[in-house]
Amino acid sequence: MEIPTYEEDENSEEDLNNQQSFNVTDSQDEEGNQHEESTSTTDEETESTSTTDEETESTSTTDEETESSSTTDEETESTSTTDEETESTSTTDEETESTSTTDEETDQQKTDSERVCKKYGISFHQLSQVKILMRTHTENKPYSCKECDKGFSRISNLKRHMRIHTGEKPFSCKECEKSFRDVLHLNTHMRIHTEEKPFSCKECKKYFSFLSHLKIHMRTHTGEKPFTCKYCDKCYSYSSHLNTHMRIHTGERHFSCKYCGKCIRDEYDLKIHMRIHTGEGPFSCKYCDKCYSYSSHLKTHMRTHTGEKPFSCKKCKKSFHDGSNLKSHMIIHTGEKPFSCKECDKSFSFLSNFKRHMKSHI
Structure with a gap:
């Protein structure tokens, strides 16, 4: 039986150690791999979570933006509503102002119409003046x-x-x-x-100091004669002329000449009469310097220079310088004999013939 040597055991042990080390290493590698994979998974989860958070944040941001946008829309709508209300208020103010202006114009027109006299159309600055004037019309x-x-x-x-x-x-x-x-x-x-x-x-462009004098003067142009004699219905333009005429009917003679004692009906005629005694001739001819006591005599005389003959006979068309000559001429046509002799009752057509006849009785 062979006994294993030390060397083999040593190698076996090394191999075993190596195998164990390898196994440990593999186990560690697997654990490391598992840890790395787990870490990776965690990172992925973390990343996914981060992404989710970002999405959530983005969603939150979007929601905020949406809410902000909604708020902005609401503010815009509110602003629009406010503008419409402001515009409506402005329109109402304009209408109110227009109505007020119309009322003021109506009141002004009413006030202006009240300051005008309805009878004569005269305008006054003050209403009180119109009221005072209206009393004269209403007899108040x-x-x-x-x-x-x-x-x-x-x-x-x-x-x-x-x-x-x-x-x-x-x-x-x-x-x-x-x-x-x-x-x-x-x-x-x-x-x-x-x-x-x-x-x-x-x-005639003649001037007067008083309106009453102008009104009287205007009667010479209009021919108006408002003053009538109650005895003979003769009319006059002036009241003084009527008063003078009335003395013919009454026989009244207030004025007498201090030279001859002749009684004159009015003061004006007395002044003219006095020229006979004084020889006063205030009216002079510019052609021959002849003077006259009466303006009517001067006018008649002036026709001898101008050749004017305004008085014409209707029977024979003969003309004369003054009306007295025409009257004398008309006797030829009428056969009238107004001058009668008291001694023999003989009549004459002309005064000159009558005077000549009267000398025959002396």
Whole structure:
């Protein structure tokens, strides 16, 4: 029987050790591989988890973005709604302003219409002035005089009227110290001193200091004769002419000539009559320097220079310088004999023939 040597045992042991070492190594390698694989798997899981986290984060981010976008949309919608409300409010304000402007214009037009006199169409700055004027149309006279019960539409008119009863004349002329009850009469009076003539005739351009004088003058152009004699219905343009005419019917003669004692009906005629005694001839001819006491005589005389013959006979068409010559001529056609002799009852057509006849009785 052979006994194994040491060497074989040693080799066997080394082999065994090697085999064990190899097995350990393999086991370790397997464990390492398993650990690496497990680690790898863990890394993969970790990576997958990281990816999931990233996806989750991305999803969260997307959700946030979606939410933010939704919020933005809501804000945009809210902003749009606010803009629409603002625009609507602005439109409402504009409509309100337009309505207010229309109301103001309506009120202004109403106020303007109230400041116009409905009867004459005169505009005033103040409504109170229109109301005062309207009293004159409606005969509303709330202010009454305690002395005579006369009514007035303005208190200022009543105060001025009261001066008639009190005799007060607070406005005095500095030129002649004449006094007046109101300043209007004083201003009118002052034109006498200043010779101001603010009123002019449109027909002949003649100027007047007083409106009343212009109105009277206009009757010469219109031919108006508002003053009528109650005895003979004769009409006159001026009241003074009517008064003078009335003295023919009444026989009244207030004025007498101091030279011959002749009674004259009015002062104007007396002044003209006085020229007979004084020889005054204020009217002179510019062609021959002849003077006349009456303007009518000068006008008749001027026709001898101009050759004008405005008075024509309707029977024979003969013309004359003045109306008296025409009247004398008409007797030839009518056969009238207005001049009668009281001694022999003989009649004559012309005054000159009558005078010559009267000498035959002397």
